[in-house]
Amino acid sequence: MTGLFSEQSVQLEFYKSDGTFEGTVGAINRGDVDLLLGTCLYGVRLAETGVAPIIVAQSNQQTRHVLAQRANCPCDLRWSDLRDKVIVVYPGQAPTAWAAFTYALAKSGLSLGNVKLIFGYTAEDAISEFVRGVGDVLFIDGDTALRDDLRIALPVSRQAGRLPWSVYMADRQNLERKRELLQRFTTALDRSQKWLQGETAETIARTVAPFFPHSSPQRLLAVVALHQSLDLWAASSALQLDQVQRWSQALELGGLIAPGKQLGDYLDVL
Template sequence: MKPYRRLASFLVASMLLLSMLLSACSKDSGELTKVRLGEVARTVFYAPQYVALANDYFKEEGLQVELQTTAGGDKTMTALLSNVIDIALVGAETSIYVYQQGSDDVVMNVAQLTQTDGTFLMSREKLDDFSWDDLKGSVFLGQRKGGMPQMAGEFTLKKHGIDPKKDLELIQNVDFANIASAFASGTGQFVQLFEPQASIFEQEGKGYVVASFGVESGKLPYTVYMAKSSYIIKNKDTVQQFTNAIYKAQQWVEQHSAEETAALIMPYFKDADPAIVASAVKRYKEQGSYASDPTLDEQEWNHLLEVLDQAGELKQKVELHSIVDHSFAEQAKADVK
């Protein structure tokens, strides 16, 4: 080989090596990639997400996550579609709605956080021997039409022989963020609430948990991280790093007690009683609400379609691969130990 060719080969090899070194060191360089994350609610139901933030798992992956609460699935999806946020934590059904509308920029699900409904049925009165028939003829403060809490709730009611439209006085005109305060002020005999609000109301004597919609409605890809296809294409490394951080947190929650998890996430629930937060985490852990890894299961996906279809919200069957990208979750499971 001529000298100038050897020199050229050496320079190319050196440049490639330098590029690899710079890439490997990027996480330690202090230059973090900003990710705007919108969560549909602030709830203990999302404990692994707060663990990822508290343990600096995102920073370990080279990310600076800016979290904002965009209350309600419709508001969260609007924020994602209008580029107010980069990644949304919201019910998987919202991505199906966008797909059904024929969007050119498909919203893709990349990592699952929770795998059951997160709401509990609360009664205003203490019922020592609760029966689902107790709901017949009652005033039920429900959730937003087309949202997963309401659809999972209706799925459960029908399973127990209750027609939500005929057997209840169903109230659905209260905004998601105001449902708890509406119940506290006297609206409804029964209500669906997430934790820690359910446990707070129990402590205050404002209501009593009588059943879990998470247990009753079965496994679902209930809350999922999603992003627009255009964002994913341009930011594949960022999405992978984000998914890695979530998987680390999921493993941490799996391996630690409810009390340890509650202590770690308390900065995100500053006004809550630590004992209440621990009780809420324990409820979710015991009923298997937290997904142990980010992969969306096909059986759970088909059950989601069943729930949507029964609620009259499914225009067409949406195959898993159409709006779910498993590659990031699978890579995370391979790389994160």
């Protein structure tokens, strides 16, 4: 995988943010990084600080979040079946997963008013209490749901549709200065994405294993297989504009961008 970037004479260095909006956006504002990988909401925040953000490539096209049932639950679940169901919410670190969920609900003709939500559990307690019998379904990250006592019932992505979940963004001024370098980067990224599309879960898991030394081969294989089943990785680095429009609607519905606004009002596309 990394060889694809070396072929384009691209040397990658990774900057670890503190995880906050301010810390991540600040890295671009200070010029500490050339590219920011993450949700489009980072681009919205960049625009609000006076930066002219531009999306140069797309990485993931789906949320990993799912609705899970208890492993011993025999019934198949449909989105329309969620009416009046009690949903235990596993705590997350970003509001975008919830925006994708509310958008998926809306596409099924439901709203948050049609379900009952249980917030407030710790991460550990949310799972243990659900398995014990609290609630009807569990809203959780798909990777975390890979447990013997849980069964993934409804991936949010199947109902919400493809979304520009993770994108690479740059400051337009920096882009103009380093356009040729960034084009080589997107070429290498595109080749790596096509590699992901064409390889088996076993090959991908084996290739990325050195980067995840604390994960067992079995765990890595299960995660890769899940990501493939969700169609998580974009097949091309080129941004799909229909996905941007869909995500704008979802973010507006979720209250994460102002009513009547579109992502295109904040972000440009290379």
